[in-house]
Amino acid sequence: MSKSLNIALLGNPNTGKTSLFNSLTGLSQKVGNYPGVTVEKKEGVCKLDRKTKGYFIDLPGTYSINSSSIDESIVVELLLNKNNKEYPDLALVIADVENLKRNLLLFTQVKDLGIPTILVINMADQMKRKGISLDIPILEQTLETKIALVSTRENTGLDELKKLILNYRIISNKPLVQINSIDKKYFENLENAFPGQLLYKLWLIITQDANFGAIQRTLISDISKFQTKSKSEIKRLQQKETIKRYQFINSVLKKGLQIDKASATDFRSKLDRVLIHKFWGYLIFFSILMIIFQSIFSWSEVPMDFIDNCFNYLSSVTSNNLPSGVFTDLLSQGIIPGLGGIVIFIPQIAFLFLFLSILEETGYMSRVVFLMDRGLRRFGLSGKSIIPLISGTACAIPAIMSTRNIESWKERLITILVTPFTTCSARLPVYAILIALVIPDGYFLGFSYKGLMLMFLYLIGFLMALGIAWILTTTLSIHSKSYFVIELPNYKIPLIKNVALTVWEKTKSFVEGAGKIILAISILLWILASYGPGENFNQAENIIQKKYPELAEKEIELKTNSFKLENSYVGVLGRSIEPIITPLGYDWKIGIAIITSFAAREVFVGTLATIYSVQNDDNDTIKNKMASDIRKDGKLLFNLASGTSLMIFYAFAMQCMSTLAVVKKETNSWKWPLGQLFFMTILAYFISFLTYQILS
Amino acid sequence: MDWIQGFLVFLSGICALLFLFRKFFFKSKLANKKGCDHNCDCH
Numbered sequence: 001m002s003k004s005l006n007i008a009l010l011g012n013p014n015t016g017k018t019s020l021f022n023s024l025t026g027l028s029q030k031v032g033n034y035p036g037v038t039v040e041k042k043e044g045v046c047k048l049d050r051k052t053k054g055y056f057i058d059l060p061g062t063y064s065i066n067s068s069s070i071d072e073s074i075v076v077e078l079l080l081n082k083n084n085k086e087y088p089d090l091a092l093v094i095a096d097v098e099n100l101k102r103n104l105l106l107f108t109q110v111k112d113l114g115i116p117t118i119l120v121i122n123m124a125d126q127m128k129r130k131g132i133s134l135d136i137p138i139l140e141q142t143l144e145t146k147i148a149l150v151s152t153r154e155n156t157g158l159d160e161l162k163k164l165i166l167n168y169r170i171i172s173n174k175p176l177v178q179i180n181s182i183d184k185k186y187f188e189n190l191e192n193a194f195p196g197q198l199l200y201k202l203w204l205i206i207t208q209d210a211n212f213g214a215i216q217r218t219l220i221s222d223i224s225k226f227q228t229k230s231k232s233e234i235k236r237l238q239q240k241e242t243i244k245r246y247q248f249i250n251s252v253l254k255k256g257l258q259i260d261k262a263s264a265t266d267f268r269s270k271l272d273r274v275l276i277h278k279f280w281g282y283l284i285f286f287s288i289l290m291i292i293f294q295s296i297f298s299w300s301e302v303p304m305d306f307i308d309n310c311f312n313y314l315s316s317v318t319s320n321n322l323p324s325g326v327f328t329d330l331l332s333q334g335i336i337p338g339l340g341g342i343v344i345f346i347p348q349i350a351f352l353f354l355f356l357s358i359l360e361e362t363g364y365m366s367r368v369v370f371l372m373d374r375g376l377r378r379f380g381l382s383g384k385s386i387i388p389l390i391s392g393t394a395c396a397i398p399a400i401m402s403t404r405n406i407e408s409w410k411e412r413l414i415t416i417l418v419t420p421f422t423t424c425s426a427r428l429p430v431y432a433i434l435i436a437l438v439i440p441d442g443y444f445l446g447f448s449y450k451g452l453m454l455m456f457l458y459l460i461g462f463l464m465a466l467g468i469a470w471i472l473t474t475t476l477s478i479h480s481k482s483y484f485v486i487e488l489p490n491y492k493i494p495l496i497k498n499v500a501l502t503v504w505e506k507t508k509s510f511v512e513g514a515g516k517i518i519l520a521i522s523i524l525l526w527i528l529a530s531y532g533p534g535e536n537f538n539q540a541e542n543i544i545q546k547k548y549p550e551l552a553e554k555e556i557e558l559k560t561n562s563f564k565l566e567n568s569y570v571g572v573l574g575r576s577i578e579p580i581i582t583p584l585g586y587d588w589k590i591g592i593a594i595i596t597s598f599a600a601r602e603v604f605v606g607t608l609a610t611i612y613s614v615q616n617d618d619n620d621t622i623k624n625k626m627a628s629d630i631r632k633d634g635k636l637l638f639n640l641a642s643g644t645s646l647m648i649f650y651a652f653a654m655q656c657m658s659t660l661a662v663v664k665k666e667t668n669s670w671k672w673p674l675g676q677l678f679f680m681t682i683l684a685y686f687i688s689f690l691t692y693q694i695l696s
Numbered sequence: 697m698d699w700i701q702g703f704l705v706f707l708s709g710i711c712a713l714l715f716l717f718r719k720f721f722f723k724s725k726l727a728n729k730k731g732c733d734h735n736c737d738c739h
Contacts (some may be wrong), residue, residue: 323701325698325700325701325702327702330708336718516715524716527705
């Protein structure tokens with residue numbers, strides 16, 4: 001009597017799943033639909049031996065069974081519902097040999113459902129060319145399965161696969177990842193509420209909208225013994241589950257996968273050999289960085305000047321056409337210059353993200369991560385720390401959150417503590433305005449001083465992060481347990497649509513995020529700068545006229561404005577902190593900008609724009625007003641020494657309230673963010689002091 | 697006219713203060729109570 005087996009074919013998209021299906025079934029598939037949905041699946045029959053027929057079900061490609069799309073939920077529904085007549089006797093998970101890590105996530109999930117699962121590694125014909133070698137016995141042992149190496153392109157390995165399918169009963173159906181380890185108490189309650197059920201199945205039902213035989217998802221929340229969690233808590237547990245699975249996969253691949261780039265012969269490998277070369281790799285990377293920083297300055301100049309002039313014009317139009325009064329002054333001297341102070345940096349931010357997204361889209365960024373991984377180990381950090389450190393160039397907040405996949409707590413903590421040293425995009429406006437003010441025009445070996453200075457600031461931030469990491473590693477005596485496996489994606493020509501979308505999204509979030517805070521701070525600053533306590537503020541004009549009777553009217557007006565500002569509320573506050581910041585070369589106006597920029601670093605520029613507009617309401621640009629500001633000793637306020645000292649201060653100081661809040665959340669303690677704030681501020685102060693004293 | 701302009705400045709100041717206060721003090725506490733994640737887009 002002949003018997004039949006239901007065999008589900010699963011896999012990530014583009015792993016050759018359908019090719020395998022066609023090879024096995026001889027293209028005899030029919031197309032059917034699951035009830036209620038329009039996603040197609042294919043079915044086909046293959047004679048496995050004289051007595052056994054295999055009914056193959058080619059399911060839609062999916063990256064995991066945490067369903068987020070209809071395709072994925074179709075897969076989950078079939079795998080969870082034993083009452084379904086097509087419920088598989090066994091599953092074949094097809095993996096692409098070049099992307100095993102990503103593919104194995106789905107494998108571990110399917111296997112943990114208690115279904116005998118065979119791992120089919122496709123594209124075996126590419127292994128030699130790519131320098132890949134697999135230790136199949138080790139992989140079979142650690143993954144508790146049988147593995148078939150096939151090539152659907154060359155039709156090899158299929159007979160071996162059929163033999164494995166026929167002997168599927170010898171495959172263990174024990175789970176690979178103990179799901180209860182992500183929250184012991186929660187899963188204990190779940191097990192007690194539904195005794196005898198497979199824990200991972202219950203978990204999937206809770207997390208997904210799948211119909212499963214007798215157990216309905218809605219019933220779970222009604223059971224009095226079992227208290228389910230909120231959506232966000234479940235989401236967090238799902239993240240923990242994914243991290244656990246990748247930790248397991250990493251440990252498996254470390255033992256069973258070897259990639260010898262030196263023996264690979266394809267074009268990609270040849271290019272990789274240069275781009276991740278110990279010497280040429282770094283040289284190429286730094287050359288690319290240099291070109292980016294040069295371009296940021298030279299290409300942005302024209303649009304920045306245009307924006308500056310537009311806001312200047314808008315201020316004067318507002319001032320001349322609206323009825324005179326305090327609100328008109330607030331608009332023309334407070335809000336418009338304040339907002340202009342941030343909008344002006346849109347070209348530079350856009351160019352930065354344009355370059356970064358092109359590098360990411362081409363696949364080069366993964367090579368940079370790989371390249372940096374080697375260097376990082378010398379400083380006691382694992383390769384996993386490089387992702388937060390590199391993504392910190394956009395913003396420290398998501399970067400700190402991305403440390404969640406570092407399993408060693410101490411290593412994760414060190415990464416959290418040093419990530420704010422990486423130069424984030426909020427520092428760029430501060431650097432840009434100061435470089436434009438104090439770094440002279442000129443070239444060194446064809447590179448402008450301004451571009452070189454910007455590169456230097458990015459590098460010292462990164463080097464400081466590494467230095468502090470090394471000190472912390474030594475002090476905290478870390479025994480690192482993390483290891484790093486990275487997939488190097490294929491090179492591709494960047495899609496203009498993707499690049500444009502990234503630039504648009506990043507620039508928009510920069511303007512929106514900082515814009516609201518800057519608008520609010522500009523209003524408050526203008527009020528604090530336009531009103532003041534005591535006689536000095538109210539009688540400013542009389543005092544100046546008495547003091548300088550020989551000056552012309554225009555000069556009297558300028559001096560009066562400066563005197564009023566100095567005696568306004570913001571002036572009084574600024575002058576009270578002046579003794580602390582004078583040794584660094586700053587005056588009270590910079591002091592105020594440092595205080596307000598604690599909300600967000602880019603507020604620094606908006607603050608100075610508002611203060612300078614109140615002080616001097618003629619039609620000059622903010623940059624020119626700052627460039628011509630004179631200190632009491634007759635020197636320019638923004639000179640090489642004070643400007644460099646200020647840039648160094650911003651490179652090292654923890655001037656970001658949101659980052660502190662995230663560090664608190666991630667470390668679950670105020671001890672670390674406060675320690676970080678204290679240490680970074682002291683360090684920034686000390687190095688800025690030295691810089692100013694040496695350069696002045 | 698002066699009092700209208702003065703009133704608008706006063707109103708702008710109050711709004712700015714409330715915005716910053718909410719942004720840096722209240723919002724994170726509310727978010728924590730809801731137990732939401734960082735990537736929930738409410739921060």
